[in-house]
Amino acid sequence: MKSLLLSLVLLLIWTGSGSAQKPRRCRTPPLLSGSMSVSARDGQDWAFAKYRYDAIGQRIRVWEFGTVESRSFHLNMLFLFREGVVYSMDYRNKTCQKNPLHTAFHPSNIPHNASLLAQAVLGGSSAPGEGLLVNSWTGDVPLTGGKYMATVTEFGCIPVSTLYYTPQAGWVTTTYFNAVTGVEDPEQLIPPAFCDDAAAEDEELDFFSGFMADSVL
Structure with missing residues (x-):
C-alpha cells in the first residue's frame, strides 16, 4: 500500500509589530529538526512525521505514521543524497531495505522565481509575543505541472506551511x-549497524516515491 505523498520540503520569531523591510526570498537554516502534519484528498489521507534536515551533508531523516486509503502505515526512512541511497528501516525486526535514490538534493528555500503573495501576522499584533510575522510566496512547478504556496517566518526563514498542487495528487x-x-x-542521520549488510534493491526511488513504500500495517 502507498504512504501519503509528502509535499516539498520547501517551506518563529515573535513580534509585536506588523512592519518590516520588504520581504526577501530566503533559505531555510542548513540544519533543522521538527515535526509536520500532511493531509491530502480532502483529509481522507493524512500523516504526522518527525524530520531531521541536513543541507550540509545532504541528508534527510523522516519518521512518519498515518492513514492512506483507510489503511494505517508507518515509515522510518533515511535519504542520503550524496551517496544516492535511501534506507527504509525497521528497528523492531532489525531489518533494512536499501534502494538507489534517483534524485538530486535541493536545499529548502524560496525559489528565485517565487512571487510574494502577502506578509501577515499569525495570531495577534496588539502586544509583543502575541503573533508571528510570516511571508507567503507562490509559484509554479513546470516539471510537474504543479503550483505551490509556501509560508515561512520573516526572521529565520523557518517553514510554517505549504500548499502544493499537482494534477495527479490534487492539493497536499x-x-x-x-x-x-x-x-x-x-547519529540519526547515519544508517544503523543492521543496515550494513542490506542488499541493494533494483527499484530506484526519488524523494517522493520513497514515501510510497509498502510499509502499511
Missing part, C-alpha cells in the same frame, strides 16, 4: 511545527 497541505535549528543527535 503540510503544516510545520516544533522547529528547532540544528540536529541534536547526528
Whole structure:
C-alpha cells in the first residue's frame, strides 16, 4: 500500500509589530529538526512525521505514521543524497531495505522565481509575543505541472506551511511545527549497524516515491 505523498520540503520569531523591510526570498537554516502534519484528498489521507534536515551533508531523516486509503502505515526512512541511497528501516525486526535514490538534493528555500503573495501576522499584533510575522510566496512547478504556496517566518526563514498542487495528487497541505535549528543527535542521520549488510534493491526511488513504500500495517 502507498504512504501519503509528502509535499516539498520547501517551506518563529515573535513580534509585536506588523512592519518590516520588504520581504526577501530566503533559505531555510542548513540544519533543522521538527515535526509536520500532511493531509491530502480532502483529509481522507493524512500523516504526522518527525524530520531531521541536513543541507550540509545532504541528508534527510523522516519518521512518519498515518492513514492512506483507510489503511494505517508507518515509515522510518533515511535519504542520503550524496551517496544516492535511501534506507527504509525497521528497528523492531532489525531489518533494512536499501534502494538507489534517483534524485538530486535541493536545499529548502524560496525559489528565485517565487512571487510574494502577502506578509501577515499569525495570531495577534496588539502586544509583543502575541503573533508571528510570516511571508507567503507562490509559484509554479513546470516539471510537474504543479503550483505551490509556501509560508515561512520573516526572521529565520523557518517553514510554517505549504500548499502544493499537482494534477495527479490534487492539493497536499503540510503544516510545520516544533522547529528547532540544528540536529541534536547526528547519529540519526547515519544508517544503523543492521543496515550494513542490506542488499541493494533494483527499484530506484526519488524523494517522493520513497514515501510510497509498502510499509502499511
